[in-house]
Amino acid sequence: MALKNYQAKLIRHRKIAHLTYELVLEETGIIRGKGEDKGPFGVPSPGQFVNLVVPGFYLRRPFSVADYADGKLVLIYKILGQGTRAMADRLEEGQALSVLSPLGNGFTLVDAKKPLLIGGGVGLPPMYYLAKALKAKGQEPRIAMGFKTADEVFYEEAFRDLGLEVQVATEDGSKGTGGFVTQILEGSYKDGDYLYCCGPMPMLEAIYKMDLAPGQYSFEERMGCGMGACMGCSHKVKNYPLGSKRICKEGPVFRTEEILW
Numbered sequence: 001m002a003l004k005n006y007q008a009k010l011i012r013h014r015k016i017a018h019l020t021y022e023l024v025l026e027e028t029g030i031i032r033g034k035g036e037d038k039g040p041f042g043v044p045s046p047g048q049f050v051n052l053v054v055p056g057f058y059l060r061r062p063f064s065v066a067d068y069a070d071g072k073l074v075l076i077y078k079i080l081g082q083g084t085r086a087m088a089d090r091l092e093e094g095q096a097l098s099v100l101s102p103l104g105n106g107f108t109l110v111d112a113k114k115p116l117l118i119g120g121g122v123g124l125p126p127m128y129y130l131a132k133a134l135k136a137k138g139q140e141p142r143i144a145m146g147f148k149t150a151d152e153v154f155y156e157e158a159f160r161d162l163g164l165e166v167q168v169a170t171e172d173g174s175k176g177t178g179g180f181v182t183q184i185l186e187g188s189y190k191d192g193d194y195l196y197c198c199g200p201m202p203m204l205e206a207i208y209k210m211d212l213a214p215g216q217y218s219f220e221e222r223m224g225c226g227m228g229a230c231m232g233c234s235h236k237v238k239n240y241p242l243g244s245k246r247i248c249k250e251g252p253v254f255r256t257e258e259i260l261w
């Protein structure tokens with residue numbers, strides 16, 4: 001799929017949880033890019049991400065595709081540093097934005113009897129688009145979502161509306177299971193036979209080390225160029241000719257058998 005720089009219009013910008021916002025973007029034209037045109041935003045696959053220009057900032061910010069349908073792209077972001085703070089303060093509905101899409105490898109959809117999705121914090125957004133794709137293939141994924149506190153929880157009902165069984169963990173115990181999302185995996189979800197995970201590195205490492213089932217892990221690590229040029233996002237892997245992969249280009253999704261911590 002050819003990468004393109006799309007001109008997009010921000011058609012919705014709303015707060016959905018503590019420090020967390022949802023953006024809906026509609027493609028209005030192509031600024032730059034050649035190759036096959038498979039429709040608006042290049043029709044991303046689950047687990048792929050886009051690089052968004054934040055007005056006033058030189059480096060683009062990477063965000064996972066939370067949903068895509070009818071030419072509309074949904075992104076979810078949490079305020080972390082200066083760029084995401086500026087997004088919350090300055091982005092206005094109707095505004096034009098530039099979006100590089102689609103980026104990264106995305107998840108490979110595997111036939112499994114009990115696929116389990118695990119999302120921690122803003123690792124949750126790609127799980128929504130993935131859940132829709134798995135449901136469309138006739139699979140019945142369940143989801144374990146982990147947050148720090150109850151006021152950070154988002155998309156719980158949205159996943160239920162898709163028909164998923166949902167379990168929530170909060171670190172302070174203010175909602176659902178108390179503790180980390182791994183607590184859920186030690187309980188009724190431990191029979192999951194294939195895992196799709198996205199979240200902070202300590203969460204991914206803890207899940208990997210539980211050795212429950214094979215799966216795929218999406219790494220949301222700090223990036224520079226976001227396009228494979230600066231090597232700033234290299235991550236060591238097993239059995240790869242160069243010994244490491246770039247999260248932005250050969251990732252962000254890695255299979256269990258290639259991961260090195």
Ligand SMILES: Cc1cc2nc3c(=O)[nH]c(=O)nc-3n(C[C@H](O)[C@H](O)[C@H](O)COP(=O)(O)OP(=O)(O)OC[C@H]3O[C@@H](n4cnc5c(N)ncnc54)[C@H](O)[C@@H]3O)c2cc1C
Nearest residue numbers: 059062063064076077078081082083084122220221222223
């Ligand atoms: C593949 C991928 C998908 C992501 N999807 C989401 C998502 O759906 N929702 C969400 O809220 N966040 C997501 N992130 C993290 C998000 O990109 C960062 O939170 C954001 O870039 C922080 O920008 P900032 O200017 O507020 O932070 P600052 O710390 O001020 O950023 C400074 C620079 O570091 C980069 N940077 C900082 N933290 C990260 C990070 N964790 N990952 C990548 N670059 C970072 C910024 O892009 C910027 O170039 C994703 C990251 C990756 C790599």
Ligand code: FES
Nearest residue numbers: 224226228230231
């Ligand atoms: S961020 Fe530059 S190579 Fe990945």
